[in-house]
Amino acid sequence: MSLLSVEEVSVRFGGVMALQDVELTADPGRVTGLIGPNGAGKTTLFNVITGLQEPTNGRVKIDDQDVSGLKAHQRARMGLARTFQRLEVFGSLTARENVLVAAEIRRRWSKDGSNPKEVAEAVLERVGITSAANERVDAMPTGLARLVELARALAANPRLLLLDEPGSGLDTQETEAFGDLLLELANEGLAILLVEHDVELVMRVCQLIHVLDFGKKIAEGPPSKIKADPRVQAAYLGADEDAAPEEEVVPG
Ligand SMILES: Nc1ncnc2c1ncn2[C@@H]1O[C@H](COP(=O)(O)OP(=O)(O)OP(=O)(O)O)[C@@H](O)[C@H]1O
Ligand SMILES: [Mg+2]
Structure with a gap:
């Protein structure tokens, strides 16, 4: 049993399937990565997990308990905490x-x-x-x-910490220290789910990585497997310019 289980989650916004049948788990003692191109559905999934967005289909379980009926503040009391892509x-x-x-x-x-x-x-x-x-x-x-x-x-x-692009705005040295902190927190038993475009940081701190593309999970595995996955390379890793967060303007 995982601390967090996302089961068959779909979210439809009008004609857009922001998430389609997504499955994911997160466990204490490790940093789990969630990566994918802009618009892949990462933030939407965080919103579903934390109770800000009701899924069109599927469910979220905490300690094997279906929390579908629970509001964000009730889930927070079960040990969920998050940071926002747009700072709050x-x-x-x-x-x-x-x-x-x-x-x-x-x-x-x-x-x-x-x-x-x-x-x-x-x-x-x-x-x-x-x-x-x-x-x-x-x-x-x-x-x-x-x-x-x-x-x-x-x-x-919290027992489970969801971080939505926490590394954007940090310089190289700060990013390194930040990675160390995430590893320490996980070592102390925290479950961390990390959305991040800094691939180097993700590969360094995550034991398990889930990859989303157009709302669908296209891969799951340890960093070595994700780096070598041709589908992930085609959708995300090979297309760095497209995947870079808006703040990082590539010169030329
Ligand atoms: N409230 C909303 N209403 C309508 N469409 C939405 C809404 N929120 C997100 N979307 C759409 O759902 C899709 C997934 O968006 P989401 O923000 O979850 O992606 P993301 O993976 O977090 O992207 P990024 O890396 O740019 O943060 C996109 O097509 C987006 O335009
Ligand atoms: Mg996002």
Whole structure:
């Protein structure tokens, strides 16, 4: 039994099949990758898993329990946390305040007796942004603001963390440190589902990778198998220019 199981999930938006019969699992102790070209359905799948988008077909299970009837906040209480492709942080608050809000919400519903201030400091430290803790998030570069969003997700003490393009906006060194952090978190037992266009990062940290193309899963396996898969190369890996996130404008 997996912590997360996605079974036969389809989503139709008018004439577009954003997802078609998608199956996927994520387990504690590892980073699971979800990759594919722009418009493949990755964010839509995150929305289905977290309860923001009702699937046209299929179901999502957490600990083998069908959570179809549960709203996003109820799923959050089961241990789901996420970050958004389009950053969703409180821009007018500082990094510390953003994380503190999440830590306070957690204490309220979990009744775990955690001290929000201590949780916030520990998480800021963990993500490596303590030195920027008093900066307003809307004054930060995107990469740093993404780390604030990650810290906020971690403050909820999740079991499953869904990250939607967390690496965009980070430079090479920051990306490397970020990869290390993901591996550490997984080692401590967190289940991570990672959507990311930085293929090098994905190949480095993921044990298992699922590949979507036009809403369908075209491959699943360890990095070595995914890299060598001709369908994946044709749809995604061989077409780097098309797959690059909008921010990364290729000169010339
Ligand atoms: N709310 C919506 N209404 C209509 N169509 C949508 C909606 N959300 C997504 N789509 C369409 O569904 C498809 C999948 O989009 P989605 O955002 O899930 O892709 P993605 O894999 O996350 O892409 P990217 O890598 O660019 O973030 C696309 O064709 C998109 O235009
Ligand atoms: Mg997306």
